[in-house]
Amino acid sequence: MGKHKATVAHEFIKGLWDENPVLISLLGLCPALAVTNSAINGLAMGLATTFVVTSSSIIISSLRKVIPHQVRIASYIVIIATFVTVADRFMAAFYPAISKALGPYVPLIVVNCLILGRQEAFASKNPVGRSLLDALGMGLGFLMVLFTLGTIREILGSGTFLTYQVLGDWFHPWLVMVLPPGAFLALGLLIGLSNWINDQRAKA
Amino acid sequence: MKIILIFISAAVVNNFVLTYFLGLCPFVGVSKRLSSAVSMGMAVTFVMTISAAVTWLIYNLLLVPYHIEILEYVSFILVIASLVQLVEMFVRKVSKPLYDALGIYLPLITTNCAILGLALFAVLRHYDFVESLVFGIGAGAGFTLALVIMAGIREELELANVPKYFQGAAITMIIAGSLALAFMGFSGLISI
Numbered sequence: 282m283g284k285h286k287a288t289v290a291h292e293f294i295k296g297l298w299d300e301n302p303v304l305i306s307l308l309g310l311c312p313a314l315a316v317t318n319s320a321i322n323g324l325a326m327g328l329a330t331t332f333v334v335t336s337s338s339i340i341i342s343s344l345r346k347v348i349p350h351q352v353r354i355a356s357y358i359v360i361i362a363t364f365v366t367v368a369d370r371f372m373a374a375f376y377p378a379i380s381k382a383l384g385p386y387v388p389l390i391v392v393n394c395l396i397l398g399r400q401e402a403f404a405s406k407n408p409v410g411r412s413l414l415d416a417l418g419m420g421l422g423f424l425m426v427l428f429t430l431g432t433i434r435e436i437l438g439s440g441t442f443l444t445y446q447v448l449g450d451w452f453h454p455w456l457v458m459v460l461p462p463g464a465f466l467a468l469g470l471l472i473g474l475s476n477w478i479n480d481q482r483a484k485a
Numbered sequence: 486m487k488i489i490l491i492f493i494s495a496a497v498v499n500n501f502v503l504t505y506f507l508g509l510c511p512f513v514g515v516s517k518r519l520s521s522a523v524s525m526g527m528a529v530t531f532v533m534t535i536s537a538a539v540t541w542l543i544y545n546l547l548l549v550p551y552h553i554e555i556l557e558y559v560s561f562i563l564v565i566a567s568l569v570q571l572v573e574m575f576v577r578k579v580s581k582p583l584y585d586a587l588g589i590y591l592p593l594i595t596t597n598c599a600i601l602g603l604a605l606f607a608v609l610r611h612y613d614f615v616e617s618l619v620f621g622i623g624a625g626a627g628f629t630l631a632l633v634i635m636a637g638i639r640e641e642l643e644l645a646n647v648p649k650y651f652q653g654a655a656i657t658m659i660i661a662g663s664l665a666l667a668f669m670g671f672s673g674l675i676s677i
């Protein structure tokens with residue numbers, strides 16, 4: 282990355298699969314595991330993170346020539362924490378139920394290494410437009426994984442999808458899937474699956 | 486009595502890594518060798534205890550009296566980042582061997598979400614000063630415990646025949662899942 286001039290579209294697409302933050306780079310694992318006990322929680326966390334990473338990328342990329350190199354990490358963290366506060370207050374005001382379900386994991390977006398990673402690796406070196414696309418792609422890639430994990434865990438763990446009953450009475454919910462061990466197992470299998478898919482694509 | 490309960494709860498029942506998923510990055514990254522896992526656990530426990538005390542003071546003596554709780558996240562993360570820097574300088578001056586043993590892991594603790602998570606949980610549960618301090622020590626002990634168990638398993642795993650697509654991160658997650666399953670045995674031991 283960076284050496285060869287990537288096309289603009291590539292900046293966006295790479296976050297979705299080739300450099301997917303969770304499956305490939307293993308960034309942002311805490312929220313990916315903690316809030317995915319239902320599809321809606323995964324979706325909400327994905328949207329909040331996408332908002333924070335995109336907004337901070339725009340600001341940091343516009344200020345990249347102003348922020349002194351020595352204090353850049355501290356500056357990034359303050360900017361990120363500001364947007365997290367915005368997202369947190371917004372959710373508490375308009376979606377109180379989801380905000381309560383996510384609990385302290387909303388403020389913990391501040392220390393999501395995915396966000397700081399994008400600022401350090403991309404937004405601080407690239408113009409606003411490219412940084413915006415890069416952040417949007419990474420955010421959506423993150424959202425996709427969280428939503429998938431949430432869907433798998435909700436269907437297996439409670440037999441529902443977005444709170445609608447999808448599996449009949451014959452299905453005995455696999456309770457462990459909505460508990461912490463289920464999160465680790467589901468993500469482990471998902472990473473294994475993505476390794477397999479990448480291998481098949483490399484062969485083809 | 487409540488102090489002991491808080492300690493046990495933070496260390497095993499609600500283990501930070503295996504139940505709250507906090508501090509997963511070092512858990513995956515630094516659990517390859519037993520010796521570095523022990524150093525990392527010590528460093529995290531150290532910073533956790535100090536930051537639990539300092540963030541409690543900041544929140545209750547500064548943010549609450551002036552009604553600026555909205556600045557909670559910004560101030561906590563700034564305090565933690567500068568604290569890690571201070572601790573690093575202090576350890577380097579006072580004990581060179583300890584500094585060398587902790588190495589790169591000390592500065593990396595800033596981005597460990599377990600530290601910020603600890604401060605947020607302490608505020609959420611309205612702990613007083615001593616309780617926050619014990620909560621910090623307990624959470625650090627729990628983190629060290631999980632990290633050391635994981636490192637022990639991963640050292641053995643090098644001899645095992647792991648399926649090709651599950652090598653690396655995938656098998657680590659699945660082992661963590663089994664560990665979390667084992668730690669679920671502690672749930673119901675006490676409730677806070």
